[in-house]
Amino acid sequence: MSPVAASQDPIEDHRTAAGAPATTFAADIGGTWVRMSTGGPGAPVERVPSPSRLRHPDRSTARLRADMVELLSDRVPAGARAALSFGAAIDHLTGTVYGSAPLWGAADTPYDLAADLRRSRPDVTWHLVNDVTAALLDFAAVHARPGTRRVAYLTVSSGIALRIADLERTRIPVDTWGLQGEVGHLPVPLTDPGAEVLAGLPCECGATDHLASLASGPGLVRAARRLGIPRAPQVADWLPGALDANDPGARRLLELGAAPVAHLLRTLWCLDPHLDLIGVGGGVAEGLAGHYAAEIRRRLATATSYADRGRDDAWLGDRLVFCGPGQVDPLRGVLRIGDWLPGVTP
Ligand SMILES: [Zn+2]
Incomplete structure (x- = not known):
C-alpha cells in the first residue's frame, strides 16, 4: 500500500511538469465549519458553514457527502495540490473516512472520500489526513527543538485522540487500517478511589467504559450527571x-476526568522514553486551562512505582506543553503534510 499521494517535496515547493508552481489549497473540515485557504502559509482563510449532519439534521448521509465533495471541488484551483485536514478517524493510507458522527451521523460504513474527490476533480492532487495529525504537524513545527526525537499531540475535545511523529525519521507510523492513536476508544481504567461510580458510561462509538466515555467534553457531561451535579448539561x-470558586463537586469532576488522561501520559512515557515532547490541546484542556494542566501535572508528579518515579516541574516543563485556544492550527499544519506523506506507513 502507498500513502494517499506521496511526494518527496514539501507541498509548497512542488512544481508541475510545465515548471509552474502548483497552487496550494488547504482545508480544515469539521462538523461546524470548513476553513479553506489558497496560496500556502499566511494566505487568507475563508470559513463557511460545514455541510454536516450537525447543521442539517434532515439531510441524508449520501446528500451530505455529495455536498462536501461539491464544496471542495468548487473551491479548489485548477491543477492544485490540495491538503485536507479532516475531523474524523481516517485511513491515512487510502483517504477512507471511518465514522464521523458530527459530519455524517452515525453511518458506520467507511466512505472513500478521496476516491470521490479524485473522480470529481482529477486534475487536483488530493492529500487527506486526520485533523489530529495536522495539529501535530503544526505543534511540532512550533515546539520541537533540535534533538527532539519523538513528539506527540493529544486532543481532549468532543473526542480524544493522540498522534505521535518520529522526527528523526520523518515518520508517522500507522497500523494496517491506516490508523494511529485513536486512544479515546480504549478501555478506561477507573482506579481512583470512588471512580467506580463512573462505571458503564457510554461512548460515542457505541461501547461503554472508554476513555472518551468520561474524559472528553461529552464524557464530562455524562460524568457530571452520574456524580449528581445539577448543572451537568452546561458543564x-x-x-x-x-473550579475557580473551589467547588467540591467541580473539583471531583476534574480529578476523575483528568485521572485517565494522566494515566495515558504516564503509560506513553513508560513505553517510549524517547517521547521528548507532548502537546495537550482541544476544547476541554483549553477551556479548563490552568486547572486542567495543574491536575495533570499533580498526578504525574506522584510516584506510583519504581517504574514510574514521579516527574518534577523541571522534567515536565521540558516535555509537556498545554496549548491555549488557537495556538495549534490544523489548517496551518496540514500544509506540511507533503514532507510527511512518504513516512506515513504501516
Ligand atoms: Zn468509544
Whole structure:
C-alpha cells in the first residue's frame, strides 16, 4: 500500500511538469465549519458553514457527502495540490473516512472520500489526513527543538485522540487500517478511589467504559450527571468558574476526568522514553486551562512505582506543553503534510 499521494517535496515547493508552481489549497473540515485557504502559509482563510449532519439534521448521509465533495471541488484551483485536514478517524493510507458522527451521523460504513474527490476533480492532487495529525504537524513545527526525537499531540475535545511523529525519521507510523492513536476508544481504567461510580458510561462509538466515555467534553457531561451535579448539561460553561470558586463537586469532576488522561501520559512515557515532547490541546484542556494542566501535572508528579518515579516541574516543563485556544492550527499544519506523506506507513 502507498500513502494517499506521496511526494518527496514539501507541498509548497512542488512544481508541475510545465515548471509552474502548483497552487496550494488547504482545508480544515469539521462538523461546524470548513476553513479553506489558497496560496500556502499566511494566505487568507475563508470559513463557511460545514455541510454536516450537525447543521442539517434532515439531510441524508449520501446528500451530505455529495455536498462536501461539491464544496471542495468548487473551491479548489485548477491543477492544485490540495491538503485536507479532516475531523474524523481516517485511513491515512487510502483517504477512507471511518465514522464521523458530527459530519455524517452515525453511518458506520467507511466512505472513500478521496476516491470521490479524485473522480470529481482529477486534475487536483488530493492529500487527506486526520485533523489530529495536522495539529501535530503544526505543534511540532512550533515546539520541537533540535534533538527532539519523538513528539506527540493529544486532543481532549468532543473526542480524544493522540498522534505521535518520529522526527528523526520523518515518520508517522500507522497500523494496517491506516490508523494511529485513536486512544479515546480504549478501555478506561477507573482506579481512583470512588471512580467506580463512573462505571458503564457510554461512548460515542457505541461501547461503554472508554476513555472518551468520561474524559472528553461529552464524557464530562455524562460524568457530571452520574456524580449528581445539577448543572451537568452546561458543564463546559459551569466548570471553569466552579473550579475557580473551589467547588467540591467541580473539583471531583476534574480529578476523575483528568485521572485517565494522566494515566495515558504516564503509560506513553513508560513505553517510549524517547517521547521528548507532548502537546495537550482541544476544547476541554483549553477551556479548563490552568486547572486542567495543574491536575495533570499533580498526578504525574506522584510516584506510583519504581517504574514510574514521579516527574518534577523541571522534567515536565521540558516535555509537556498545554496549548491555549488557537495556538495549534490544523489548517496551518496540514500544509506540511507533503514532507510527511512518504513516512506515513504501516
Ligand atoms: Zn468509544
